Amino acid sequence: MSRELKPLLDAAERVHMTPQQKEEQRRSFAFGNTAIENDRITRELVDSEAERLPAEEPYVPGRRQAP
Numbered sequence: 001m002s003r004e005l006k007p008l009l010d011a012a013e014r015v016h017m018t019p020q021q022k023e024e025q026r027r028s029f030a031f032g033n034t035a036i037e038n039d040r041i042t043r044e045l046v047d048s049e050a051e052r053l054p055a056e057e058p059y060v061p062g063r064r065q066a067p
Contacts, residue, residue, distance in 0.1 A: 023050070 001009075017025065027046050035041045 026050070 027043075027050050030050070031041065031043050031046045034046070
């Protein structure tokens with residue numbers, strides 16, 4: 001690993017995203033991955049579907065997940 005990369009990776013490990021930032025990242029990821037395959041996918045469509053669909057429970061090791 002380069003000397004320039006190590007401090008950046010260390011800093012990234014200390015970043016804690018807010019729930020709002022995580023949701024924005026999730027939607028951006030969904031848009032980026034679907035728009036590549038289908039040019040009819042828009043950010044507005046992703047936002048609309050994200051609002052319509054219930055959010056999944058976060059994974060917690062040792063806790064039973066809902067069906």
